[in-house]
Amino acid sequence: EAGVTQFPSHSVIEKGQTVTLRCDPISGHDNLYWYRRVMGKEIKFLLHFVKESKQDESGMPNNRFLAERTGGTYSTLKVQPAELEDSGVYFCASSADRGTDTQYFGPGTRLTVL
Amino acid sequence: AQSVTQLGSHVSVSEGALVLLRCNYSSSVPPYLFWYVQYPNQGLQLLLKYTSAATLVKGINGFEAEFKKSETSFHLTKPSAHMSDAAEYFCAVRKEWTGTASKLTFGTGTRLQVTL
Numbered sequence: 530e531a532g533v534t535q536f537p538s539h540s541v542i543e544k545g546q547t548v549t550l551r552c553d554p555i556s557g558h559d560n561l562y563w564y565r566r567v568m569g570k571e572i573k574f575l576l577h578f579v580k581e582s583k584q585d586e587s588g589m590p591n592n593r594f595l596a597e598r599t600g601g602t603y604s605t606l607k608v609q610p611a612e613l614e615d616s617g618v619y620f621c622a623s624s625a626d627r628g629t630d631t632q633y634f635g636p637g638t639r640l641t642v643l
Numbered sequence: 644a645q646s647v648t649q650l651g652s653h654v655s656v657s658e659g660a661l662v663l664l665r666c667n668y669s670s671s672v673p674p675y676l677f678w679y680v681q682y683p684n685q686g687l688q689l690l691l692k693y694t695s696a697a698t699l700v701k702g703i704n705g706f707e708a709e710f711k712k713s714e715t716s717f718h719l720t721k722p723s724a725h726m727s728d729a730a731e732y733f734c735a736v737r738k739e740w741t742g743t744a745s746k747l748t749f750g751t752g753t754r755l756q757v758t759l
Binding site for chain 1: 647679684685686687688689692733735745746747748749750751752
């Protein structure tokens, strides 16, 4: 069974540009999460999808971030326009819709904004 | 609200020595607790989880953790370190499940170095 995959693995962009990160969850997992780790800090929650609906987006930093999950399969996270403080590693995780289910993480996308 | 404190951002042990990584949590409701590990260039992998069953939880690769409510701790241990254990370890907390899956709150991570 394939794990959670993320694309790209690295992205280097200039301030003001747009970047789109993609996450493919484990097949059949209804729950999809985005997290971010800024260098030296803790991994922080961004948002949670249940199928195509946003269950919790309390962690989204501001309206420059837009997450979508059309069709309830893969998800994209767009940052537009990117700022220096957006640099970090963006993790995606997925879990099946059961009570104590484990969140399985992807390898992350390292975003560097210059 | 939940929070997690990991004491020591870097821990160094000799191969064969005891590994002890500390995690204290704060939660207003019964917590679920997790330890994840991140090896270089890989994603986070679940080591073990506590979900209100047995207080001593055994995980993969010889790791275990004990939930101590009186100390609000969930320290990770391994009797004998191996070079392959060198990685970054994250403690995380989640509210007890109430019908929907919910977000994890992580500590800042502890990087484990294993020396010969």
